[in-house]
Amino acid sequence: MARYTLWIGNKNYSSWSLRGWLMCKLAGIEFDEVLVRLDEPDRWGRMRQFAPSGRVPTLKDGDLLIWDSMAIGEYLAERFPEKKLWPADPRARAVARAVSAEMHAGFAALRGQLPMNMHRTKAPPQWNADAQRDIDRVQEIWRDCRKAYGAGGPYLFGALSLADCCYAPVVSRFTTYRVPMDGAASAYCEAMWEWPALDAWREAALEEPWLIERDEAI
Ligand SMILES: N[C@@H](CCC(=O)N[C@@H](CS)C(=O)NCC(=O)O)C(=O)O
Numbered sequence: 001m002a003r004y005t006l007w008i009g010n011k012n013y014s015s016w017s018l019r020g021w022l023m024c025k026l027a028g029i030e031f032d033e034v035l036v037r038l039d040e041p042d043r044w045g046r047m048r049q050f051a052p053s054g055r056v057p058t059l060k061d062g063d064l065l066i067w068d069s070m071a072i073g074e075y076l077a078e079r080f081p082e083k084k085l086w087p088a089d090p091r092a093r094a095v096a097r098a099v100s101a102e103m104h105a106g107f108a109a110l111r112g113q114l115p116m117n118m119h120r121t122k123a124p125p126q127w128n129a130d131a132q133r134d135i136d137r138v139q140e141i142w143r144d145c146r147k148a149y150g151a152g153g154p155y156l157f158g159a160l161s162l163a164d165c166c167y168a169p170v171v172s173r174f175t176t177y178r179v180p181m182d183g184a185a186s187a188y189c190e191a192m193w194e195w196p197a198l199d200a201w202r203e204a205a206l207e208e209p210w211l212i213e214r215d216e217a218i
Pocket residue numbers: 009013014015016017038043044054055056057067068069070
């Protein structure tokens with residue numbers, strides 16, 4: 001049994017779980033993963049057994065529970081400073097935190113109208129002006145971060161960081177919904193799909209047999 005346990009939702013649909021899972025992979029920790037299906041009628045009761053919020057992802061380290069993806073990332077960054085989960089430069093780090101917080105707290109239209117669905121192959125859906133504004137803002141963030149801080153590698157701040165974990169579900173959404181992207185955004189998405197951890201998650205997502213009708217109807 002590993003020291004850490006991470007509870008997650010369906011790999012195909014659970015965007016928050018993907019973030020927490022990638023953060024654990026980036027930190028290089030060994031963890032047992034427990035999947036709770038998001039279409040289970042009694043999932044609130046099941047999730048409340050391990051997460052006070054009744055939500056995934058939740059990370060357990062001994063008797064400590066951390067039930068929020070951003071808090072998981074911050075905990076891992078503090079426990080493993082040598083892994084440099086945030087950029088080392090204080091200015092880059094401040095911006096990385098700002099764009100991660102922006103993703104964590106915002107983009108409601110993008111989340112609602114283009115929910116993560118890794119196996120989606122249907123034609124692009126219609127989305128409204130609010131979702132388009134979110135899409136444009138995400139691409140602006142990617143462009144600006146790559147230009148200002150991305151010299152050392154293909155990711156938002158050069159090397160992989162927690163900020164990339166936060167935007168991985170958007171990489172999936174832009175890809176599966178065939179969202180028109182500028183050159184910088186396309187190149188960033190390509191680099192992200194080459195990250196073995198993200199690829200492994202997608203492979204596992206594509207194997208899942210469970211469908212969530214609400215998300216499939218989009
Ligand atoms: N702020 C939380 C949000 C977590 C969240 O909303 N997770 C969804 C799954 S993607 C969930 O657990 N939903 C419970 C449900 O569908 O019953 C985080 O960052 O971890």
